[in-house]
Amino acid sequence: MKRLFPTLVGIASVAILVAGCSTAPATSTAPHSGGTLVYATGDAEPTCLDPHVGGNYPQALVATQYLESLVSKDAKGAIIPWLATKWKESTDGLSWDFTLRNNVKFTDGTTFDANAVVANIAHLQDPTTGSSTGYLALAKVSKVTAVDAHTARITLSSPDSALLDSLSQPWLDMESPKALKRSQDVNCESPVGTGPFIVKRWDRQQSITLVRNDNYNSPPADAAHTGPAYLKSIDWRFLPDSASRYAALQAGTVDVIDNAQPDAIVSAEKTKSLKHVDAPRPGASDRIELNSSIAPFNDKRVREAFIRSASVNAGIKTLFFGTAKRSYSALSSVEALGYSEPALFGYDQKQAAALLDEAGWTQTNAEGYRVKDGKVLELNFPVSTNQSIPAEQSLFEQLQASAKQAGFKVDLHPLDLASWYGALGKNDYNLVSAPYTKVGPDVLRILFDSDGTVPAPSGYFANHSQVKDPALDELLVKASESSSPTERAALYKNAQKIVLAGYYILPLYDQQNHYLLGSKVNGFRALPSVSTPELYDTWLSH
Amino acid sequence: MVEPLIEAAMPAARTSGRWLPWLVARVGGIVFVLWAVATVTFFAIRLIPGDPAEAILGGPGSQASAEALAHARTEYGLDKPLVVQYLVYIARLARGDLGQSYSLHKSVIDVIVENIGGTLLLALLSLALGSLIATTLSAWSMHSGRLAAGVGSVLEIVAAAVPHFWLAISLILVFSTTLGWLPPVSVPGAVGYVLPVVTLGVPLAGFLGQVMRDSMLDAMASPFVLAARARGESESGLFWRHVLRHAAIPAIGIAGWAFGSLISGAVIVETIFARAGLGRTLLSAVQLRDVPLVVGVVLVVALGYIVMTTLTDLADRLVDPRHRRGHA
Numbered sequence: 091m092k093r094l095f096p097t098l099v100g101i102a103s104v105a106i107l108v109a110g111c112s113t114a115p116a117t118s119t120a121p122h123s124g125g126t127l128v129y130a131t132g133d134a135e136p137t138c139l140d141p142h143v144g145g146n147y148p149q150a151l152v153a154t155q156y157l158e159s160l161v162s163k164d165a166k167g168a169i170i171p172w173l174a175t176k177w178k179e180s181t182d183g184l185s186w187d188f189t190l191r192n193n194v195k196f197t198d199g200t201t202f203d204a205n206a207v208v209a210n211i212a213h214l215q216d217p218t219t220g221s222s223t224g225y226l227a228l229a230k231v232s233k234v235t236a237v238d239a240h241t242a243r244i245t246l247s248s249p250d251s252a253l254l255d256s257l258s259q260p261w262l263d264m265e266s267p268k269a270l271k272r273s274q275d276v277n278c279e280s281p282v283g284t285g286p287f288i289v290k291r292w293d294r295q296q297s298i299t300l301v302r303n304d305n306y307n308s309p310p311a312d313a314a315h316t317g318p319a320y321l322k323s324i325d326w327r328f329l330p331d332s333a334s335r336y337a338a339l340q341a342g343t344v345d346v347i348d349n350a351q352p353d354a355i356v357s358a359e360k361t362k363s364l365k366h367v368d369a370p371r372p373g374a375s376d377r378i379e380l381n382s383s384i385a386p387f388n389d390k391r392v393r394e395a396f397i398r399s400a401s402v403n404a405g406i407k408t409l410f411f412g413t414a415k416r417s418y419s420a421l422s423s424v425e426a427l428g429y430s431e432p433a434l435f436g437y438d439q440k441q442a443a444a445l446l447d448e449a450g451w452t453q454t455n456a457e458g459y460r461v462k463d464g465k466v467l468e469l470n471f472p473v474s475t476n477q478s479i480p481a482e483q484s485l486f487e488q489l490q491a492s493a494k495q496a497g498f499k500v501d502l503h504p505l506d507l508a509s510w511y512g513a514l515g516k517n518d519y520n521l522v523s524a525p526y527t528k529v530g531p532d533v534l535r536i537l538f539d540s541d542g543t544v545p546a547p548s549g550y551f552a553n554h555s556q557v558k559d560p561a562l563d564e565l566l567v568k569a570s571e572s573s574s575p576t577e578r579a580a581l582y583k584n585a586q587k588i589v590l591a592g593y594y595i596l597p598l599y600d601q602q603n604h605y606l607l608g609s610k611v612n613g614f615r616a617l618p619s620v621s622t623p624e625l626y627d628t629w630l631s632h
Numbered sequence: 633m634v635e636p637l638i639e640a641a642m643p644a645a646r647t648s649g650r651w652l653p654w655l656v657a658r659v660g661g662i663v664f665v666l667w668a669v670a671t672v673t674f675f676a677i678r679l680i681p682g683d684p685a686e687a688i689l690g691g692p693g694s695q696a697s698a699e700a701l702a703h704a705r706t707e708y709g710l711d712k713p714l715v716v717q718y719l720v721y722i723a724r725l726a727r728g729d730l731g732q733s734y735s736l737h738k739s740v741i742d743v744i745v746e747n748i749g750g751t752l753l754l755a756l757l758s759l760a761l762g763s764l765i766a767t768t769l770s771a772w773s774m775h776s777g778r779l780a781a782g783v784g785s786v787l788e789i790v791a792a793a794v795p796h797f798w799l800a801i802s803l804i805l806v807f808s809t810t811l812g813w814l815p816p817v818s819v820p821g822a823v824g825y826v827l828p829v830v831t832l833g834v835p836l837a838g839f840l841g842q843v844m845r846d847s848m849l850d851a852m853a854s855p856f857v858l859a860a861r862a863r864g865e866s867e868s869g870l871f872w873r874h875v876l877r878h879a880a881i882p883a884i885g886i887a888g889w890a891f892g893s894l895i896s897g898a899v900i901v902e903t904i905f906a907r908a909g910l911g912r913t914l915l916s917a918v919q920l921r922d923v924p925l926v927v928g929v930v931l932v933v934a935l936g937y938i939v940m941t942t943l944t945d946l947a948d949r950l951v952d953p954r955h956r957r958g959h960a
Contacts, residue, residue, distance in 0.1 A: 130817075130906075135916070137735045220688075220700040275737045294736065294746070295908040329817055331904040337804045337816035344817075476919070508921050512681025 121613055123320045125630040129623070130329040130338055132349030134476075138278035139289060139298070142214050145223025145261035147371075147527060147620075151348065152326055154622040155300050156197075157263035157283035160188060160207070161254055162310040163529070163618040167426045169254045170311040173202065173264055173284065174242075183249030183573050190240045194308045196266035198282045202308075204236030209267035211244070219274070226536075227256035227528075249571040251578055255530030258619040284308050286319040286626040298326040313627060314613060320629035336606070339364065345611050345630070346623065350604040352413045352481050363609035368413075369616030370600035372424050373528040374537060375417040376482070378489075378596040381520050383543070383556035386467060391449040393593035396469070396521075397435060399442035399496035400596060405488040409481045414599040420534060420589050422600050424618070427531040427579050429586040435596065442496040451497065460497030468499040471521040474510040478523060479602070486523075514554065515545060522554050525601050529619055531582045535566040538589055555594035562588045662938055669934040670725055673927045674718055682921040685710050688734045708734065721924075730931070731924035735917065740928035743913060748932065751909035754828055754901070755894040761833030762890070763883070766840035770879070771871065774848055784845065792838025796897045800831045800904045818907040828905045832897045836890055843886060844879045851878035881952050888941040895933050 133148040141149040141157070160174040174188040194202040211234045214224040230253075233245040244253070256262060269282035280289050286309070287300040306318045327344065329335040336354040338344045340361075350358070350366070358364040378400075386392045403416055418435055421428035446452075451460040451467050460467040473486060483504065490500040500521070505513060513519055526533055536542055540563050542553030562585055569581035589595060603621050607614055613627040678684075688704040705711040709720060724731060730740035766788075773784030807827065808816035818824045851857060852875060860874055898911030910929055917925035 137737070137920075217700050217703055220704065222700070225700075278737065293908070294743075295912055296906075327817075327906065329906040331906070333801050334804055334816050334904050334906065337809050341808050341812060341816050343815050343819065506919055508682025508686075508919065509680060515681075 121315070121320050121627075121629040123318075123629070124322050126323045126325055127321050127346065127611070127625060127628060127630060128325045128327060128344040129625070130327045130335050130344040130347045132330060132332055132335055132347065134330075135295065135328045138274075139292065140265065140274075140277050140281040141261045141263060142210075142219055142221050142224055142265070143274065143278060145221055145225075150260040150620055151622050152298060152300075153260045153263060153281070153283075154285075154617055155287045155324060155326075155625055156285040156289055156303075157260065157265060157281065158285050158308060158310075159260065159263050159619070160190075160257045162312070163258050164312045165618050167424065167618070169258065172258075172310040173308060177254070179573065183571065184246050186244045186246070186253060187237065188242045188244070190242060191308055192240045194284050195305065196269070196282050196284050197288045197303050197305075198266050198269055200266045200268045200282075202264065202284055203239045204242040205239075206264060206267050207242035208234045208236055209270060210262075210264050213265070213270050214262065221261075223259070223261040227252075227259065227262060249573060251570055251572050252530050252532035255528075255532065259529050260620060260622060287321075287324060290323075295328060297328065300324040300326060309626060310617075312618075313624075315627060319626045320613070321625060324625060339606055339608055342608060345608045346614065347606050348603075348623065349479075350606045351479060352410045354606065355413045355604055356411045358606045365607040365611070365614075367605040367607065367614060367616060369603045369605065369621040370422055370424055371525070371527045371603045371621050372422050372530070372619070373533040373601070374526040375419055375422050375428075376523065376525055376598045376601050377417070377420065378486075378521055378523045378598065379554040380594055380596070381517070381522070381554065381556055382592075382594055383558075384517065384520070386449075386451070386462075386469075387520055389449050390593055391445045392451070392467075395442040395445035395449070395496060396493060396498060397593055397596050398438045398445065399493045399498065400489045401437050401492035402435070402485075402489065402596065402598060403437065405485045405492075406599060409484050409488070410599075413604065414602055417597040417599050418590075419597055420537070420586050420595060421531060424600070424621070425531055427582045429583050429590075431587070431590050434590055434593075437492075439495055446497060454497060457499075458494065458497060459499045466499055467497055468501065469493075469520040470501050470503070470518060472503045472505050472510050472513040472519050474507055474524070475504045476507040476510075477525055482523070482598075485598070511550065514551075519554075523598075524552075524554060526552065527601065527620060532570055534582065534585055534589070535570055538585070538594070539563050539566050555589075557589065557592065557594050559588060559592070658942075665938060666931060666934060667722075670722065670927050670931055671718075673930045674721060674923065677918065677921060677923050677926050678714060678717075680921075684708070684734055684921045684923055686921070721927075725927075730928040733917070733922055733925040733928075735920045735922040735925065740924050743925060744910070744928055744932055747908055747910050747913050750907055751895070751898050751902070751911060754825070754832065754898060754907070754909065755891065757825060757829045758832035758836060758894055758897075759887070759890060761829055762836030762840055765833065765837035766844055766883070767876070769837070769841050770845040770848055771876075773845065774852070774875075775871075781845075784841070788838045788841040788845075790838070791834050792842065794835055794838075796831055796835065796900045797904065799834060800827070800901060803827050803831060804904075816905075818905045824905075824907075828901045828907060831901050831905075832894055835897075836893065839886065839890070839893075840883050843882045847882050848875050848879040851875045854878075877951055881948060884944050884947050884951065887944050887947075888937060891940040892933075892937055895936070 131151060133151055136149045136152065138144060139152065141153045159172050161169050162172045164170050173194065174190055177186055177188045179186050190204060196202060211228060211231060213219055214221045214228055230246045230248055230250045231244055232247045235243050237243050263283060266282040269277060279292055286303055286306045288303050289298060290301045291299040301323045302319050302321060304318050309316060329338060332349065332351045335347045339347045355366055358366050380387045380393045380396065382388055406414055406416055417423065418430040418432040419428045446460055451462045453461040455461050455466065473483060486502055490502060493500050514522060526537060536552045538553060538557045540558040542551055543556045543558060545551045565581050565585040569578050569585065572578040572581060605623060610630045612629050612631060615624050615627065616622065617624040685701050685704045688708060709717060733740050733743055736743055769784050769787065773780040804816045804827065807814045814826050815824060857870060857874055860870055895911065898909055899915050902909040902912040903915060914929045917929065
């Protein structure tokens with residue numbers, strides 16, 4: 091008897107296991123309601139859940155679940171209706187009329203109408219809100235008025251071909267005007283929108299609990315269904331460590347993870363039960379920027395020599411295992427107006443050597459570095475450990491080694507974000523890599539217009555290559571004011587040609603944004619605007 | 633437990649009749665240490681690059697507008713000279729006000745109260761596990777001959793040398809990914825504590841074990857053990873009543889240090905296992921240049937360190953009879 095009992099338990103548990111396996115997993119394709127999805131994010135925990143305040147990607151990720159924009163984008167990049175059903179630009183391009191949905195309520199019961207649009211844009215433009223992303227995007231907006239209850243008119247100081255792109259971003263989402271009147275601290279804890287979910291609880295460093303909005307009726311035009319979301323609730327957890335995040339997905343502790351690293355993606359693709367969604371972020375490609383304002387990169391030949399000596403493709407292949415595709419463009423591959431020119435970026439040590447000779451870096455010291463007038467060809471490269479994933483940091487080390495063959499001494503300095511911005515503010519860098527997410531090609535104006543070389547009072551500036559080219563500035567201004575799509579496309583193409591041919595940047599790949607899904611997750615997609623997860627159409631199989 | 637503690641602590645003071653100066657010196661020392669910690673931390677965090685005004689507005693690189701930054705600087709007094717900011721801050725600290733966190737927009741006290749429980753429990757459980765493993769290992773290796781002593785010593789060195797992050801990831805790979813026995817990240821309930829506590833407890837056991845075994849061997853060879861044996865004390869009685877007590881003294885001595893090491897380990901463990909706690913709070917506060925929160929957490933850790941050292945002093949007197957009779 092003593093021996094028999096454990097044996098029985100053993101047999102029983104095997105039987106249960108077998109039964110569990112033979113019950114086929116729900117194969118029905120009809121979505122069904124209910125359940126809690128556990129989402130584990132590797133991005134930083136937002137300090138405020140209202141993306142008007144500040145305005146960064148971690149806020150956009152979660153805000154997509156409870157806030158909505160006036161317009162959205164479809165998978166092909168076309169602007170589509172969301173809270174606004176249609177819009178009309180005046181002939182002079184200085185005023186836009188947006189017709190709004192007339193049956194939508196915020197989750198606190200407030201009606202969504204033209205006055206709500208007025209209140210939201212006023213909130214974004216109010217300095218006490220502390221908006222940065224939204225504030226910049228609305229730079230040309232001089233006035234917003236309610237023409238009638240369901241028509242909002244936006245008046246501009248100069249035409250803005252990027253207005254619709256800007257309004258599709260989560261940082262300009264619509265919030266309840268009544269809720270916005272509360273103190274900022276309260277609004278940061280529990281922003282109120284029109285979205286498919288509602289912020290119920292926020293346990294700092296742990297999770298945000300989101301529950302279904304049962305009265306939801308305003309999905310974007312490209313959603314797969316109408317009515318309330320399928321999921322009853324979302325447990326939005328903060329899991330900063332990438333290895334434990336992937337382990338949690340494998341163990342079934344969580345259902346979806348973001349910021350999946352190359353090794354996890356490769357492993358997941360080999361695992362039948364896991365799915366991979368590759369959703370590059372819009373705006374700029376990930377690239378290394380060459381500071382053209384100081385020596386040695388104030389000489390175009392030296393810039394080209396560095397780019398020719400950087401063995402990028404081999405590094406990407408070995409470090410990203412095929413999860414990242416090489417880019418030859420200043421823009422993300424999701425940008426329809428992106429322009430590529432691979433021939434400019436071929437790896438060629440001979441050409442690099444010839445260019446350096448031509449530029450006067452003819453001597454070589456004992457360590458193999460090029461020297462000119464007693465100065466070593468040294469490049470200072472501050473690396474943000476918050477923004478560059480480990481694979482990217484390793485890629486920079488490989489580029490350091492391949493550039494050494496040409497005689498460049500690259501000094502990599504891994505820094506935390508605040509110190510990294512400090513280094514940029516002092517202009518003592520030659521190379522730098524910074525992501526920039528924004529919808530539409532207008533990001534080129536932010537990154538390459540000479541205005542972008544002037545630091546803001548915070549010390550921040552976005553034109554890290556420090557391109558100061560009046561011809562380029564003119565093209566970018568013209569493009570941002572053009573109302574003709576063909577003219578706009580041609581202007582942006584010419585602008586990108588100047589940037590690429592000037593060897594101001596070394597494009598690497600799209601800004602990586604990978605989601606991994608557990609076996610129960612169906613109907614997941616990334617919203618095409620800024621590639622944040624859209625869980626409205628998502629459902630869990632049993 | 634309380635009774636002997638008081639007995640142990642008080643006689644020395646009572647007999648000498650100089651308990652008041654002793655108390656004043658002790659409290660004065662604590663205040664000085666806390667002031668020094670606050671001052672060094674304040675200037676350290678302010679002198680590394682990074683703008684606290686940006687922390688207020690959503691972190692570095694948030695591209696905050698000039699107006700927003702100016703507004704935040706005035707509101708938080710960041711537009712004044714650094715020395716003035718320091719004096720204002722210290723004056724507030726002296727009144728027991730730790731101020732408001734820049735990044736969380738909450739009072740620092742509230743943030744600490746919310747997070748301290750998880751970290752303390754983690755540290756205590758790890759300390760308990762570490763002591764248990766160290767005692768067991770050294771007792772076993774002592775009783776089982778030279779080979780066992782060698783094996784024990786190697787195990788201790790390996791355990792002490794293992795970095796927390798490596799151990800954490802290895803444990804996750806073995807017990808979550810491969811075996812599926814334990815959750816890879818913190819979940820509510822006791823099961824969520826297992827891997828974090830093992831991660832912190834094992835390296836600690838290595839240190840404690842090395843210290844304990846040395847003094848056990850030392851004790852075994854000493855005359856009082858010989859005397860006890862001569863009195864007819866059994867082997868187990870010998871170990872539990874005499875040798876272990878002797879070996880515990882240096883181990884208790886490093887408990888204060890162990891507490892500090894557990895808190896620094898908590899920064900890593902809380903991040904990997906996604907636990908709420910002071911370690912993770914401190915990490916993000918430093919990254920965001922959230923000065924009041926950094927100083928607040930560091931002060932609490934310093935205070936914990938002082939409390940631990942005081943307790944170990946008292947415990948030392950309790951375990952070591954030499955202190956009680958005023959020989960020390």
